[in-house]
Amino acid sequence: MSTPPRPANLPYRMPPRLFDARCRACWFTLAIALLVVASFVTLDLQWAQFFSLDAAHSMGRFVGEFFPPDLGADFLRKVLWASAETLAMSALGTLLAVVGGLLLAVPASRMHAGDRARAREPTRLLLNALRSIPELVWAALLIVSAGLGPFAGTLALALHTSGVLGRLFAEAIENAPPGPGFALRTQGVPAGRVFLYATLPQVLPQLMSYTLYRWENNIRAAAVLGVVGAGGLGQLLAFHMGLFHMGKTCTILGAMLLLVAMVDALSYASRRWMSR
């Protein structure tokens, strides 16, 4: 497959021009530069307001008010409870999403080559819609029907994550080795059992790892989800920040960072442990 080597510098070969109408990279670069310039020009960014002495002053005062953080036993207990609530929201939301994702992934995947899979395209459309609306927007919508509190947040996490997991699960199911399923099908085993006894056991480890990964993401999302009123640390944060209780806000922010850092460290450690 090798082309014959050419002499390095033929006298008649000019170096390529910097811009060539057929050069795709040039067009991409140009488009990106245009997009960036247009973004900065059309947004009325008020840098002066941000980087003036006045702003520095008010920023300094704002940060100064954060200290000392409120470390009263009563309030700490409240923050601890909110952290537990955040964790429970993320865990339950992920669990519901696993159930929902699996239920949607089955119609969204073509189980074998002869499968007509009529529901595949509509289900995938639904999965994409669920996935492309962020958790926070779901939470804001669900507050109408579930009221303020962690229940709306849990449902929001569940809906968004079912979209994400459903798609990942469907891909895992379609890529499963077809052998065992084929063997069962030729013996006349009905489709449901083929799925339960041949396809599912093969993809289960992959589904588990996707689920753990999404759970990690969901803990981070659940911490801030509450700012629209959907429970957990975020709701506490929005409440106390709205009332300018800065010491309390500082404690809540600290708890949030601690939670996120703990999840990061845990996931890093477990990944190292598993890949060892």
Place this chain on the structure above:
Amino acid sequence: MSTQAAPSRDPAWVGRLFWFGAGAVLLWPMLVATEFRPWVLVHPDNWDPTARFLRDFFPPAVRADFLALVGRETWRTVAIATAGITLALLIAIPLALASTRVLSVSALSGRMARGPFVLRQVCRWGLIVLRSIPELVWALVFVRVVGLGPTSGVLAIALTYGGMLGKVYGEILESGETHASDTLLRHGASRMQVFFYAVLPANAAELTSYTVYRWECAIRSSVVLGFVGAGGLGQQMDNSMKIFNAAEVSTMLLVLIALVALADRVSAFLRRSLG
């Protein structure tokens, strides 16, 4: 060999039942903590407004002036994400270069010297701290200090994504093949020369593809930042939701789904053509 009828009952049912029960016991406190009461959804106090809200979803609002507004806000959302990512690069690139051990001269002869090691570790921790504060929290703080508007959104995205990009850039640079960069460093090339002639060419595709992926994520999070007052589609959606104008919400949700799908396509296309 005697033929046996296949067992009609799941042979492992005892174990399955046990673990199912154990899971249910563990689940109980979580259901209590999250106030998991699905029946409140169908309680008439909640059901009636929900039903009315859902009924108003269709038809979506398509008045010309409203569509123009949605178009403008959609562009603002994209612009906030793009400007944020651009500023994030200004944070990420210097810190990633300062924190990567590929460009270390002293590490060539075994251990890195004390000073550079401490500097690299400090840069790395700085990136991790930037990354671990969610952009929504930054936006909440900025909105409180300088008021509503896209500036808070841009800065919030710049800080958080600067941390994310910087950390991952550093990891990408270190995970590549270091033979070329080591050789250049050993022969006395400057760090910048090594970066431009050895490290960057080897990792350019991966770096660009990660940046494009993060741009797509930034579009999604700039919608979310609107909900705390940082402008764009999210802020408009929040306004319409507060006055229960379901038709407008429905239009904006459709636009949001289309926008995310479009960003998804563009980013997949760019990453594919980058190879």
